[in-house]
Amino acid sequence: MMDSDLSPQDKKDLDKFIKFFALKTVQVIVQARLGEKVCTRSLSSPTGSDWVCHNSFLFSQLINLPVPFFFPERVVDSSLIKLKYFHQFNLAIKDIPEVTHESKKALAGQLPGIERSMCVEISLKTSEGDSMELETWCLEMNEKCDKDIKVSYTVYNRMSLLLKSLLAITRVTPAYKLSRKQGHDYVILYRIYFGEVQLTGLGEGFQTVRVGVVGTPIGTITLSCAYRTNLAFMSTRQFERTAPIMGIIIDHFVERPFGNVGHMHPCNYRAPGEDEGAYNGVEDSQEVCTTSFSTSPPSQMGVPGKEGGVPQQVPVQPCHGAQAEHRRVSSCPPADHVPATPSSSGEDAETSSRSVGVKSGSPCGVLETTFTRKVGAFVNKPGTQVTTASLDLPFAAFAPRAYDLEENDPMVQPPESSATSSPLQGSLHSQGSGESGGPAQDDFVMVDFKPAFSKDDLLPMDLGTFYREFQNPPQLTSLTIDVSSQSMAEDLDSLPEKLAVYEKNIDEFDAFVDTLQ
Amino acid sequence: MNCRSEALEVSVEGRQVDEAMLALLHTILLHRSTGKFHYKKEGTYSIGTVGTQDIDCDFIDFSFVRVSSDELDRAIRKAVGEFKDAMGNGMDGMGQISLEFYQKKKSRWPFSDECIPWEVWSIKVNVVNLANEQERQICREKVGEKLGEKVINIVEVINRHEYLPKMPTQSEVDNVFDTSLKDVQPYLYKITFQITDTLGTSVSTTMRRLIKDTLAL
Numbered sequence: 252m253m254d255s256d257l258s259p260q261d262k263k264d265l266d267k268f269i270k271f272f273a274l275k276t277v278q279v280i281v282q283a284r285l286g287e288k289v290c291t292r293s294l295s296s297p298t299g300s301d302w303v304c305h306n307s308f309l310f311s312q313l314i315n316l317p318v319p320f321f322f323p324e325r326v327v328d329s330s331l332i333k334l335k336y337f338h339q340f341n342l343a344i345k346d347i348p349e350v351t352h353e354s355k356k357a358l359a360g361q362l363p364g365i366e367r368s369m370c371v372e373i374s375l376k377t378s379e380g381d382s383m384e385l386e387t388w389c390l391e392m393n394e395k396c397d398k399d400i401k402v403s404y405t406v407y408n409r410m411s412l413l414l415k416s417l418l419a420i421t422r423v424t425p426a427y428k429l430s431r432k433q434g435h436d437y438v439i440l441y442r443i444y445f446g447e448v449q450l451t452g453l454g455e456g457f458q459t460v461r462v463g464v465v466g467t468p469i470g471t472i473t474l475s476c477a478y479r480t481n482l483a484f485m486s487t488r489q490f491e492r493t494a495p496i497m498g499i500i501i502d503h504f505v506e507r508p509f510g511n512v513g514h515m516h517p518c519n520y521r522a523p524g525e526d527e528g529a530y531n532g533v534e535d536s537q538e539v540c541t542t543s544f545s546t547s548p549p550s551q552m553g554v555p556g557k558e559g560g561v562p563q564q565v566p567v568q569p570c571h572g573a574q575a576e577h578r579r580v581s582s583c584p585p586a587d588h589v590p591a592t593p594s595s596s597g598e599d600a601e602t603s604s605r606s607v608g609v610k611s612g613s614p615c616g617v618l619e620t621t622f623t624r625k626v627g628a629f630v631n632k633p634g635t636q637v638t639t640a641s642l643d644l645p646f647a648a649f650a651p652r653a654y655d656l657e658e659n660d661p662m663v664q665p666p667e668s669s670a671t672s673s674p675l676q677g678s679l680h681s682q683g684s685g686e687s688g689g690p691a692q693d694d695f696v697m698v699d700f701k702p703a704f705s706k707d708d709l710l711p712m713d714l715g716t717f718y719r720e721f722q723n724p725p726q727l728t729s730l731t732i733d734v735s736s737q738s739m740a741e742d743l744d745s746l747p748e749k750l751a752v753y754e755k756n757i758d759e760f761d762a763f764v765d766t767l768q
Numbered sequence: 769m770n771c772r773s774e775a776l777e778v779s780v781e782g783r784q785v786d787e788a789m790l791a792l793l794h795t796i797l798l799h800r801s802t803g804k805f806h807y808k809k810e811g812t813y814s815i816g817t818v819g820t821q822d823i824d825c826d827f828i829d830f831s832f833v834r835v836s837s838d839e840l841d842r843a844i845r846k847a848v849g850e851f852k853d854a855m856g857n858g859m860d861g862m863g864q865i866s867l868e869f870y871q872k873k874k875s876r877w878p879f880s881d882e883c884i885p886w887e888v889w890s891i892k893v894n895v896v897n898l899a900n901e902q903e904r905q906i907c908r909e910k911v912g913e914k915l916g917e918k919v920i921n922i923v924e925v926i927n928r929h930e931y932l933p934k935m936p937t938q939s940e941v942d943n944v945f946d947t948s949l950k951d952v953q954p955y956l957y958k959i960t961f962q963i964t965d966t967l968g969t970s971v972s973t974t975m976r977r978l979i980k981d982t983l984a985l
Contacts, residue, residue, distance in 0.1 A: 288821075288822035288824070288831075289821075289822050290819070290820075290821045290822065290836065291819035291821070291836060292819040292836055293803070293816065293817060293818050293819040293835065293836045293837055293951040293952050294803070294816050294817040294819070294951075295803070295804040295816045295951045295952075296804075296806065296816065341803045341815045341817055341818060342817065342818055342820070343817045343818065343819040343820065343836070404935075409929060412799060412926065412929075413927065415798050415799050415818075415820075416799065416923040416926060416927055418820055418833045419795050419798065419799075419833050419919050419923055420919070420920065420923055422822065422831045422832060422833055422919075423920060427831065428829070431831075460920055461924070461927075462923060462927070463923065463926070463927030464927060
């Protein structure tokens with residue numbers, strides 16, 4: 252039986268296990284929120300850096316003798332003792348250097364212990380600057396000790412099992428699906444802190460799932476997750492880092508919607524086809540770790556004086572213990588280890604001058620443009636007219652200017668006023684002018700189309716002429732009102748004569764009906 | 769030693785059977801697999817590394833983690849495929865697939881080795897037929913949520929840290945682990961299944977009744 256006090260070697264091993272376990276826990280959680288599928292290879296042949304278990308350790312299980320995990324002096328090759336983080340706990344979990352760096356900073360030389368919990372907070376931040384905490388993973392320790400447990404084997408293996416459970420559970424909480432869809436509209440951020448667990452930001456009715464426990468001689472390690480269930484967006488947050496925005500405002504023209512995220516770190520991922528990260532300060536070595544945010548072309552951005560811009564504020568975080576710096580983290584694509592290059596000023600790194608997360612596609616840009624709504628045929632609502640060539644339209648230079656296009660079209664009301672310039676948002680509404688539709692051919696740009704060999708000797712016309720000639724065919728006479736009204740009157744007048752004829756030939760009709768039966 | 773038995777139950781659409789079973793079986797096997805043992809001189813041995821892989825389901829709003837081992841995945845898929853074929857394609861029915869972990873106990877000749885189960889996971893499957901696409905979409909999400917709950921249940925059981933076979937010596941490793949795979953080493957396991965028709969009667973029960981009736985004549 253083990254003594255109630257740990258041996259120095261066991262204490263040393265246990266501290267090492269707890270530290271590595273804490274670091275690996277953070278890696279698993281953050282990597283599960285990168286938005287990518289994680290894949291690591293199984294290695295059947297251990298490298299020279301793997302742990303080596305001495306067989307006397309198996310013997311110790313039989314006779315219950317305390318045995319250190321490995322005897323350096325008895326191992327054939329001393330290089331086998333060397334640790335390789337990648338293979339710790341016999342699980343292939345990559346180490347993202349920035350995450351390790353942040354974890355170590357948060358730990359600040361301490362270990363998770365009783366009343367010293369290590370927490371990883373996952374939150375969501377939209378392109379408009381609203382943020383919401385999604386979940387908090389807590390690595391805690393309580394005072395319940397298992398003094399009989401073997402540190403070097405049982406604790407190690409149970410920690411390995413707990414990491415596997417963490418891998419499974421991180422895919423089950425609601426934040427996983429959100430993180431897989433992060434991109435233009437929102438990003439997922441993480442924050443590591445040490446000390447008291449804070450769950451108030453998760454809203455009402457948050458759920459808790461316990462991943463697992465590992466008993467140790469100095470206390471029981473518990474890993475759990477508290478996750479938000481109410482995903483309705485809240486505009487004012489305890490950790491609000493932007494100006495309060497009431498409700499949800501879809502604003503496509505904010506320059507820096509993700510400008511300042513304080514000491515939250517993005518769980519970036521590389522979307523296919525994206526060229527660059529969206530944050531300033533991303534080191535060149537991290538170029539492969541791009542974000543998914545596409546930026547709108549400069550011409551579509553930067554409405555001056557636009558409300559909703561992200562102010563450059565430093566958030567005050569009321570938590571205890573060490574906090575991670577304001578840094579950006581890049582994800583590592585599988586099988587790559589991106590060298591860590593911490594940036595010095597995290598705030599600057601976050602306050603990017605690039606536009607991120609903006610929904611592009613709105614065909615507007617120049618402020619002086621007046622936008623019109625084209626009115627379809629048979630629509631009585633008056634439309635407005637495109638009045639400027641700055642629209643990015645084909646043949647925009649040929650677009651009709653401020654003259655009435657509707658005068659020949661009986662289906663559309665004549666325009667009331669010429670187009671006026673207006674602010675971008677206001678111009679999407681109808682201006683009350685009726686300039687829309689018009690003769691079909693006048694809406695099109697007249698281009699002399701003379702394809703090679705197009706001239707026909709039989710019909711002396713080219714394609715353009717033919718098109719114009721037959722674009723508006725005459726209405727069918729039978730569908731005209733006059734013709735229909737005339738035929739109705741004639742029908743009524745001729746009705747008695749027709750009835751007389753039918754009565755005269757009634758026998759023929761009866762014979763015909765008999766043949767049908 | 770009593771065998772530990774755990775039961776799970778899911779209701780799925782016919783086309784979701786494969787993925788639902790794979791998700792649960794792989795989650796269990798993730799926790800019941802280690803790296804390959806490599807025994808060396810002077811009684812030392814080292815353990816290989818287990819890689820993991822995210823899998824997205826096509827017919828269920830769900831993702832799960834499995835061991836990165838194509839061999840293991842093929843073996844599980846084969847068993848699940850046989851189970852699904854036995855269930856019938858897209859028909860209402862019930863079935864149960866069991867994942868049993870066991871140890872071998874060597875016996876003397878002429879007796880064969882004894883297989884002693886130490887943990888059995890039984891997954892009862894109810895297959896439902898849905899009428900329209902809207903129901904299928906709802907089912908897709910609901911089954912995803914249910915599978916998430918089952919994963920949490922599995923993790924909860926695993927982390928009770930109840931009986932696990934002791935780490936074997938080199939001569940006995942084949943009695944505890946499946947050493948046939950080249951990249952990982954799960955505990956010895958076998959997958960069996962039982963099909964129940966819509967009347968809730970198992971095929972074996974029906975056969976038993978038929979035989980009894982025949983003998984009674």
